Amino acid sequence: MKIVLLWTDVMVWLLVVSLLLWAWTVSSSPQVRKLWHTVFKSSIAMASAIILLFYLLFALLDSVHFRLATPSNESQNKTLQYGGITSLLDVMFSHNMKNTERTYSAPFATHEYTKSIVIDEQGVTKQEYLPLEYVGKGDDITSKSIFAGFVGLAIVGVLIFMHILWRGRGGLKSELPWRTAYITLGVLIVTFTWLYLLSYHYHVLGTDKVGGDVLYQSLKSIRTGVLIGILTTLIMLPVAVILGVSAGLFGGWVDDGIQYLYTTLSSIPGVLLIAAGVLSMQVMMDNNPTWFETTLERSDLRLLFLIIILGVTSWTGLCRLLRAETLKISQIEFVTAAKAFGVGKMTIIRRHIIPNLMHIILISVVLDFSGLVLAEAVLSYVGVGVDPTMHSWGNMINQARLEMAREPMVWWSLFSAFVFMFILVLAANLFSDRIQRVLDPRNKS
Amino acid sequence: MSTILAVTDLNVSIGKDTLLNSISFEIQQGEIFALVGESGSGKSLTSLAIMRLLPDVISIRSGDITLHNRSLFVLPESHMQKIRGKQIAMIFQEPMSALNPVMTVGEQVAEVIKIHLGLKKDALRKKVIALFEEVALKNPQERYGWYPHQLSGGQKQRVMIAIALACEPDLLIADEPTTALDVTIQAQVLTLLKKIQNDRGLSILFITHDMAIVAQMADKIAVMYHGEIVEQAERKTFFTHPQHSYTKSLLKDAMIKIEKHTTDTKKDVLLEVKGLKVHFPIKKGLLQRTVGYVKAVDDVTFSIKKGKTLALVGESGSGKSTIGQAILSLIPVTHGSVKFENINLVELHDKALKVYRRKIQIVFQDPFSALNPRMNIGDIIREGMISLGVGPQTRVLQDEYIKTLLLKVELQADYITRYPHEFSGGQRQRIGIARALAVEPELIICDEPTSALDVSVRMQVLKLLKKLQKESAVSYLFITHDLSIVPVIADEVAVMKEGKIVEQGLVSDVMHKPQNAYTQKLLLSAPKLPNNENI
Numbered sequence: 001m002k003i004v005l006l007w008t009d010v011m012v013w014l015l016v017v018s019l020l021l022w023a024w025t026v027s028s029s030p031q032v033r034k035l036w037h038t039v040f041k042s043s044i045a046m047a048s049a050i051i052l053l054f055y056l057l058f059a060l061l062d063s064v065h066f067r068l069a070t071p072s073n074e075s076q077n078k079t080l081q082y083g084g085i086t087s088l089l090d091v092m093f094s095h096n097m098k099n100t101e102r103t104y105s106a107p108f109a110t111h112e113y114t115k116s117i118v119i120d121e122q123g124v125t126k127q128e129y130l131p132l133e134y135v136g137k138g139d140d141i142t143s144k145s146i147f148a149g150f151v152g153l154a155i156v157g158v159l160i161f162m163h164i165l166w167r168g169r170g171g172l173k174s175e176l177p178w179r180t181a182y183i184t185l186g187v188l189i190v191t192f193t194w195l196y197l198l199s200y201h202y203h204v205l206g207t208d209k210v211g212g213d214v215l216y217q218s219l220k221s222i223r224t225g226v227l228i229g230i231l232t233t234l235i236m237l238p239v240a241v242i243l244g245v246s247a248g249l250f251g252g253w254v255d256d257g258i259q260y261l262y263t264t265l266s267s268i269p270g271v272l273l274i275a276a277g278v279l280s281m282q283v284m285m286d287n288n289p290t291w292f293e294t295t296l297e298r299s300d301l302r303l304l305f306l307i308i309i310l311g312v313t314s315w316t317g318l319c320r321l322l323r324a325e326t327l328k329i330s331q332i333e334f335v336t337a338a339k340a341f342g343v344g345k346m347t348i349i350r351r352h353i354i355p356n357l358m359h360i361i362l363i364s365v366v367l368d369f370s371g372l373v374l375a376e377a378v379l380s381y382v383g384v385g386v387d388p389t390m391h392s393w394g395n396m397i398n399q400a401r402l403e404m405a406r407e408p409m410v411w412w413s414l415f416s417a418f419v420f421m422f423i424l425v426l427a428a429n430l431f432s433d434r435i436q437r438v439l440d441p442r443n444k445s
Numbered sequence: 446m447s448t449i450l451a452v453t454d455l456n457v458s459i460g461k462d463t464l465l466n467s468i469s470f471e472i473q474q475g476e477i478f479a480l481v482g483e484s485g486s487g488k489s490l491t492s493l494a495i496m497r498l499l500p501d502v503i504s505i506r507s508g509d510i511t512l513h514n515r516s517l518f519v520l521p522e523s524h525m526q527k528i529r530g531k532q533i534a535m536i537f538q539e540p541m542s543a544l545n546p547v548m549t550v551g552e553q554v555a556e557v558i559k560i561h562l563g564l565k566k567d568a569l570r571k572k573v574i575a576l577f578e579e580v581a582l583k584n585p586q587e588r589y590g591w592y593p594h595q596l597s598g599g600q601k602q603r604v605m606i607a608i609a610l611a612c613e614p615d616l617l618i619a620d621e622p623t624t625a626l627d628v629t630i631q632a633q634v635l636t637l638l639k640k641i642q643n644d645r646g647l648s649i650l651f652i653t654h655d656m657a658i659v660a661q662m663a664d665k666i667a668v669m670y671h672g673e674i675v676e677q678a679e680r681k682t683f684f685t686h687p688q689h690s691y692t693k694s695l696l697k698d699a700m701i702k703i704e705k706h707t708t709d710t711k712k713d714v715l716l717e718v719k720g721l722k723v724h725f726p727i728k729k730g731l732l733q734r735t736v737g738y739v740k741a742v743d744d745v746t747f748s749i750k751k752g753k754t755l756a757l758v759g760e761s762g763s764g765k766s767t768i769g770q771a772i773l774s775l776i777p778v779t780h781g782s783v784k785f786e787n788i789n790l791v792e793l794h795d796k797a798l799k800v801y802r803r804k805i806q807i808v809f810q811d812p813f814s815a816l817n818p819r820m821n822i823g824d825i826i827r828e829g830m831i832s833l834g835v836g837p838q839t840r841v842l843q844d845e846y847i848k849t850l851l852l853k854v855e856l857q858a859d860y861i862t863r864y865p866h867e868f869s870g871g872q873r874q875r876i877g878i879a880r881a882l883a884v885e886p887e888l889i890i891c892d893e894p895t896s897a898l899d900v901s902v903r904m905q906v907l908k909l910l911k912k913l914q915k916e917s918a919v920s921y922l923f924i925t926h927d928l929s930i931v932p933v934i935a936d937e938v939a940v941m942k943e944g945k946i947v948e949q950g951l952v953s954d955v956m957h958k959p960q961n962a963y964t965q966k967l968l969l970s971a972p973k974l975p976n977n978e979n980i
Contacts (some may be wrong), residue, residue: 031819031864333809334817334825337880340773341829342795342802351828355819 004065004085006300008307008433011231012063036329038438043180045434048427050184055424059226060217062089065296087297089223093216096199097132101211104410108202110135113410135202148197152190159185206412208399218416220391225424228376229369235311236368240318241361247319248326258323262316270313271382278310278384280300299387306379306386310372317362322357329356359439366432370425377421393417448514449616449648450495450533454651455508457494457672458485464503466673467717472616475646476641477621479659481695482669483899488652491669492618495650497525512616531561534609540601544593550604551577551589554611561612581637585590599630603637617642618650623658625762627926628904632970635662644816649736654900656699657972660684668692682762684974685978698904699929700974715920716772716805717748723767737860741767742782743944752918756931756952758967759941765924769890772922773805774798785888803833806881810893814874816865816880823847823861823893824842826880835884847883854879855909875909882913890922895930907933928971930957940964 026032040046065087076136090097111129160182167174191196195215198204203212247258285291285298292298329335330353338348369387379385380394381401400414450472450692457465465487469867472478473703480488485507495510497517510517512532517525520944529535543551554805558564562571570589577585580603593601602622609617619638623631639662642649651662659666667677668691676689700863712856722745724738742764749755759765770776772783774790777924783790785801793801806829809815826847830836836846848858854875865873891910895903907930913919923934931938932952939949940963959965 031821037978333811333815336770336813337807337809337877338828338832339775339805340802340805341832341884342799343828343832347832351820352817356817358819 001070002067004067006063006065006297007304008227008231008300009063009065011234011304012059012227015230015234016060017207035438037176039434041178042434044430046177046181047184047433048434049187050181051423051427052431054188055222055226055427058089058222061092062223062337063221063227064088073320085294088160089219091325091427092196093199093213093219094217095134096203096213096216099213101132101134101203101207102130103207103211104209105132105203105207105211107206107214107412108141109206113408126262126412132203133296141198141202144198144201145194149190152193153186155193156182156186156189159189162389169340205416208413209403214396214413214416217413218420221393221396221417221420222424224303224386224390224392225373225421226345227303228310229372231307232310232314232372233365233368234316235308237361237365239311240315241354243315243355244319244322245326245353245357248323249330249345249349249353255323262319265313265315266316271379271384273313274306274309274379274381275380275384276378278306281305281309295389299390302387303390305377310375314368314372318361321360321364325357325360326353329353363432363436363439366435367426369432370428373425373428375419377417393421448472449474449512450650451511451514452491452495453509453511455491455494455500455510456506457490457503458506460504463506464672465494466671467508468669468672468674468699469508470650470667470674470677472650474648475642476664477642477649477651477662477752479651479653479663479666480669481653481656481659481666483901484656486669487672488669488829489620490672492535492650494619495618496529498529501957525937527561528810530557530614531612532614533616533618534612534614535618535620536602536605536609537620540598540605540625541593543605544601546593549590550596551591554604554608557608557611559565562813572611573607576611577604579610579641580604580607581633582607595659597630598626599634602626602630603660603837606634606637606641610645613645614647616650617650618652620652621654624653624655627968628830628928629760629970630697631658632972635972638662655972656695656900657974661972668695694898695853696974698901704705713751715751715786716922717787718768718781719773719784721745721771721778721783723764723776724782742771742946745941745944745946747939747946747949749920749922751887752914752920753937754914754921754923754935756923756925756935756938757941758925758928758931758938760926760967762943763941764944765926766892769807769922769924771890771980772806772888772890775847795796799833803835803884804887805890806884806886806888807890807892807893808877809812811897812870812877813865815877816873818865821862821864822851822876825865825876826850826883829880829884833884847879850879850883851876853882853913855905869902870898871906873927874898874902874906878909878913882919886916886919888920888922890924891892892924893926896925896927903930904933928967940967 015304019419040049051254067085086094102112102116106110106113108327109132114129114131115127117127118130163178167178195204199213199215203213203215205218207213208217243261247255281302285302286340292301333347335352338352343351375392376385377391377397380392381398383398385394386392396413396417400417401408403410403413448471452471453469455465455468456463467961468487468491470478480491482488484680490499494505495517499505504517512528517528520528526895539547544550548556551570551573554576555569558569560573562572573584573589575590582588582600582603588596588600589617593604596604606622622638623634626634635658637651641647651659653659665677665679666683667674668689669675670691676683676692678688683692684696687696695791721742722740723742724740726735727737727739729736730732745764745768747755757765757768767776767778769971771778772790774793775781778791781791785804788801790798790801821843829845830846831838832842837843844861847861851858851860855869856872856875856879860876865876868876877894878889894910895906898906910921921934923931925931935952937950938952938955940948940955940961948955948959948964955964956968959968
């Protein structure tokens with residue numbers, strides 16, 4: 001087995017590690033811990049956080065890429081042969097990857113969605129619904145569902161039991177809504193195990209035009225959506241913070257320059273800029289096909305470019321906010337006190353200004369997240385988003401455009417993309433709402 | 446004389462906490478009734494209860510408030526709305542935030558009259574102008590069309606009084622009406638209120654924390670403490686025979702004796718400011734050309750001796766805080782010299798200045814913005830020690846040092862791990878002092894360190910500063926607008942007006958025999974507590 005690190009994998013894992021480090025350093029401050037405690041006191045925030053974590057888990061599972069060694073027949077060849085790049089999620093759903101049908105089939109269907117022309121043994125040409133190739137026949141769906149339900153409940157039970165044991169050390173009484181957390185977790189895990197176990201026997205969310213499993217596509221799309229949501233902010237944050245703080249603190253020509261830059265940038269229509277960036281990048285990639293070993297690497301690089309372009313075009317709003325807030329903070333007396341102590345500019349930024357900007361940064365990051373997930377869908381739909389070969393909700397919706405026009409209508413691709421995206425965006429919005437309420441000092445009365 | 450307002454056995458609480466505990470008082474026709482107390486004692490809450498404007502979370506447990514012998518609590522809200530404004534009017538502490546910035550002041554007064562008295566056009570305008578005349582606004586015809594931002598603080602408060610008087614109320618509630626104003630303006634507003642009260646036979650519920658204003662204004666006085674009225678008396682008996690221990694200590698803190706000060710000519714001069722000018726350019730137009738200067742500080746000369754205190758007194762905008770910042774080299778000096786131990790700080794660059802940063806420190810006015818809310822007390826105090834390399838440089842030893850500092854400013858050593866929001870204003874001011882002391886300065890610039898504090902806390906902080914001066918022979922440049930505290934802390938005093946020093950000398954000389962007309966006016970304007978002889 002050979003681990004493959006795609007560019008976006010590197011970035012997302014770096015982000016996870018730095019987030020964990022940040023959480024670890026910050027958790028030593030009782031003030032910050034109290035704030036987060038207040039955030040999670042709301043049961044809605046707790047439930048949405050668990051849903052978000054669930055999505056993140058899938059994105060991370062799909063971000064571990066490797067190539068499996070394939071057994072080579074020729075013994076004289078000493079070097080190992082490697083297959084195509086797969087991820088942990090692909091391994092989990094390898095049966096769905098392999099078992100592609102011929103064409104459309106509805107969720108839980110046993111036969112194809114449209115009639116095909118067949119010639120039977122007698123040479124008679126007939127039109128009939130062909131049975132699906134990889135669907136278990138004669139099995140009872142109810143008994144399988146009950147079995148899956150029990151498996152799911154068992155997993156949930158073990159997890160909750162372990163958590164209660166761990167909590168038991170500090171006494172079971174808690175202000176946090178653990179009951180909501182357990183219920184959310186239970187619903188998520190039971191639903192997922194049910195889908196997963198049944199996916200061995202059925203195409204639970206149907207198949208698309210070329211017979212691909214829609215559940216698998218929707219799950220693969222999670223990574224694209226989540227990555228665009230979090231990595232774009234990662235690109236955008238340093239630019240916005242550095243420029244915003246410098247403009248606010250140093251003033252004079254630095255301030256003028258930065259203001260001109262962001263007014264110019266934000267006066268160009270965002271979609272135009274993104275389309276121009278993506279298209280010119282596509283031309284460059286088409287001209288250099290030797291850069292990429294596989295299509296996966298190619299589409300990954302395209303995703304990375306899209307993230308960078310989105311980041312470059314979306315920092316202006318936050319930058320403006322941070323500039324104004326820095327301007328305000330730098331006039332407050334504790335900054336004057338620090339200056340009277342001869343503390344350097346950099347230390348003032350690090351110790352006095354950034355900590356007091358943190359709530360704005362955090363609020364805008366969580367608020368932007370859902371916006372970016374939706375932006376990806378829109379851009380892919382228009383055709384300037386991610387690579388057409390990449391699984392994404394935007395691409396699924398794009399394909400569904402034609403499917404909706406069919407008679408009878410093929411609705412499950414659009415439906416799956418919609419449900420998966422809706423849950424993610426809703427959870428993110430509810431969570432950001434709570435964060436804003438707790439962290440924004442204006443809401444304290 | 447008839448009773449206008451009677452509050453009987455009023456109990457107000459939020460959740461399980463009692464905020465007001467059996468408050469009872471009566472206000473007679475044509476009487477000024479003063480409600481005195483420190484912040485959080487429940488004075489403003491009482492006034493809101495009278496207006497029935499308490500927030501929903503606060504509930505009235507028992508008691509009654511009657512206006513002209515009619516209970517206010519049983520009235521429907523629509524009826525109550527007519528009473529507010531028409532029978533009871535209110536003026537607030539902050540005239541800036543009480544006026545609508547996008548309406549002319551004339552319209553704002555007219556609006557109230559239109560609602561309550563139903564006057565139209567010309568009659569309305571005449572009535573407004575008559576009111577402006579009554580509150581002694583100059584050029585009332587012209588002022589009618591002015592916007593709030595074109596008026597000074599005192600003028601805005603006059604407009605607020607005009608609005609309150611518009612519907613000829615029986616009772617005027619004045620909630621700290623002069624706290625945000627300068628001394629001379631305060632004196633004018635108080636005289637105005639007294640005159641209006643005399644002319645109209647109005648009753649006033651006067652809420653304040655300032656004992657001297659009470660002595661000047663009130664007929665009857667009630668002292669509030671922790672939601673209770675601890676003492677209630679006529680003015681004469683109140684000042685001659687205070688009963689409750691809290692009242693006694695309040696009066697003692699407010700009463701300041703002027704001691705005889707002497708100059709110690711032998712002492713060395715620590716700081717010498719000569720011909721200091723700080724001018725800010727006014728830039729206009731597309732190319733930001735400098736079209737003129739604001740002369741914030743204009744040719745100021747003074748000196749401070751080792752271990753002594755110079756008080757810099759002036760009203761807002763007189764340039765006193767700018768001098769403090771110029772001494773700290775936080776703003777560029779236009780002209781003149783700031784000599785500290787005979788080194789001219791104006792000529793030094795950042796690096797050379799660092800040595801003197803240690804020797805000159807500052808304590809701020811607003812204890813809430815002076816401490817970074819995201820840092821704990823230990824780190825706040827440690828910052829200067831690290832930056833300037835003062836004291837021990839290992840964390841453990843620093844912690845020990847900080848703990849002794851906290852004890853020195855009369856706080857507890859275990860506060861070191863706490864955060865600023867856990868402390869009261871007075872405690873925060875002590876932390877600010879500890880932060881300045883941490884780098885062992887020789888001069889501390891105190892920029893109005895007590896003006897945001899309650900009377901009793903103010904006295905404690907002043908005593909602490911005095912004690913620290915005795916222990917470590919530190920000098921203070923004490924910037925204040927409050928003449929009454931000058932004798933407590935200062936040895937010498939300099940009075941500033943419009944960027945210039947108009948008079949300076951020993952405290953006892955300036956306070957007793959002021960030479961300059963402006964100083965005389967300042968001293969005259971400051972409300973004074975009666976001495977026992979002349980009540």
